[in-house]
Amino acid sequence: MKTNIAILVAADELCLNDLCTFIEDYLLDDESLLKQNFVLIQDVITKFTQFGKLVQFYNISIQQDPSLIFKADDFATIKQEILLKILVENNHSEKFIIVWDKLLEWGIAQSDELPSDTSNWTHNEVLIIGTIIQPFIPYINYKEISPADFVQKVKPFKNVFDIDFYVIDSRIINSDQAPLLGNLIKMAKKDNYNTSYDFKLLVRGSRDGFEVKNFHKFCDEKGPTIVIASVKDTNEILGGFNPLNWTSVTGFNKTKDSFIFSLDQNKKSFIFSKVVEERYAIFNNRETGPDFGRRSSDLRLRIPIKKGQCYMNSYEKLIRKNDGGFEIKEYEVFQVIEKST
Template sequence: MYDNKFLPKLSQNLLEILGNNEFCDITIEVGNEPYVKIFRAHMVILSYRSVYLRRILSTNVNVNRNRNDGILTNIKLPNISPEIFQMILRYIYGGKLSLEEYDTSDIIKILIASNELSLQELITHLQLFLIENKKDWMERNFNMIYKISFENNSFSKLQNFCTKFMSNVPERNINPNDFTSLSEKSLISHIKNDIFQKNVIKIWENVLKWGISQNPELPSNPSNYSKDNFYTLKITLKQVIPFIKFLNLNNKEFLDKVYPYKKILPKDLREKLVKHYLNYDYRPIDKSEPKIMTRRISLGSIDSKIITSQHAELITKWIDGLRITDNMKNSYKFNLILRGSRDGFSTRTFHMKCDRQPRTITVIKVKGSNEILGGYNPIAWSWSDSFGFTTDSFIFSFKNKGNIENYVLSHVRDTGRAIENSPALGPSFGCDDLYLNGYYSYDKSFCRYSRCYDKAIRETEDYFTVEDYEIFQIMKS
């Protein structure tokens, strides 16, 4: 029968062998001057306990195979401190490591050294110990733990811990000031898993900082870049850029922050973005500084407490698929059929007044802010629980009523679920892309991130309350 009772004695004997220099056949020079210590050990034990040591020892043995001069084989481990190596060496011989007696910072150092020595069993054990026993310490020192975990492929358990922590506690995310010290791999992981994807412009700005920090010779202003400067930054960010969700930017962010660096983008991505924003969101005045322009065309007065005639002009151009600078093809009349502050906020009122009415524009004033949300539904609303199919719907937002240039326009992507109908909902678009929820007040409304439409129209998925909303039927005049 297999019995573990003999293992403690075996461990003790092996540790005694370590302490006895009589049969040692290798010296290990650990650390850097002036903090260097020489350890004596046995090649056969080191070789079978560490894949890394086996590899470098086999090289040394082949070189010295024909030597018989009594000189011990010597190897150097400059990246490990003598104190940490002594702990690991006792583990290699005795299979024991009492972590409770060490500071957490020392355990981290043991983990890093174990990775260098390819001690996989110990790597797994140390990660689990940290997660189960040192969670609070790691959260307080999260930036350091994050950086370490993603610089080493073997630390998958710590990587999972970091990813989960970032999802649950976004306010404790990586400080943007620390981005420049991240490895490429950890930067990519941060982009893929981080809450900042809900504000893509922050990710882009930090990626640029990271790329420029890797090449300190680059000018700070892209207008001063040479062809070689752009090429250098392009190569540096080649592996990072594919993970950035550029289509979640609004038009102003794209023009101000991304367009000046367009030469570092892959050609297919650059063409896609320029086509996307150029077709609907902007027309550059000159190559150096694109600007948003709009030419006012009077539609007459509009009966609205939420939008102005300028908003209405812009919305009609979106309906006709025009650029901002194009002249209007058609003249439209906005016929008000529902106003929440006048008619009420119940879903029943919405369906009674708006069902079977095609070509409607919904505009929403978000309570407690200057934000305006909205959407265009070219087909009719319905009381039934169903999705409406259309290729022509869109949703939009204005951050401030007084600035029509600062908007986000998002076109339908999943045409089979462009419109969401339900007796329990107000006017809703896509798979929660714009969702008016609440039988009587729409106080649990929200916008999810680009599920059925090509980009998010809000920077948050938090609930909002509708202060007022209006629905117009659009009619050619």
């Protein structure tokens, strides 16, 4: 399967359209094999939307059975951000005990230190799996797991749940969403699983004013920060992570660790967009405010006029349904302070 997919991608790069069509048809002759490698298919159609037949197969299959990802033979290869998105949006039909089992399977595959037989795990091995699966723990409804399954399969990992969740002084996001931001930062920076962060409020529009001078006064030279803004008359929350300093010197700053994101207050949607053009990751502008990306900007907060805009230029995804402008209801900037747990 991997070889055929690699040939398909190579044929597309060489503009061999007839060969691409032939390979797609060949792959679709065995739908059961495609479903066994469903994670691979999901990854391919995300990167190469031009493979229309595979895209159609994936969309129809996932509509018919939203839990196909969990049933795939290659489930353990799923990317962390994709699995997190599935759990955040709860867009699957598996029972939570099955999700828990698959989460352990995925976590074991991410480490060279963990044996597949969990029955004889040491205390240290339990702690290792805990740090690996920690980002996903808030999104499993343990009340839906039967008492027998809970005692047998979950309780042996009770130390996994002894975790300090993030506390954040925000009027935009709640205590359930704060851990998600911390986990996104961890993914972007590829930090150790044991790393966590404190969020220190630097500026809030409704408290400190929307003047751009206040943004620079409170946020410049403070190191890594996360920006959060609520969109007026919607449930949308938009934001971005700057691992560098904000400054009043106009120009671009290069980094591979920044990202922008969107989520809503009801946890119904979530988009994580990593920087792809590193040299245009951050734009410092003393006339506007936080700015991510080049040209029209992937996310720009023009705080003096309480407006913002989103396009897709230097980051991998558009974080709103439609590009263009929006009105800002509130904005906050937090200093991200790394700590060990």
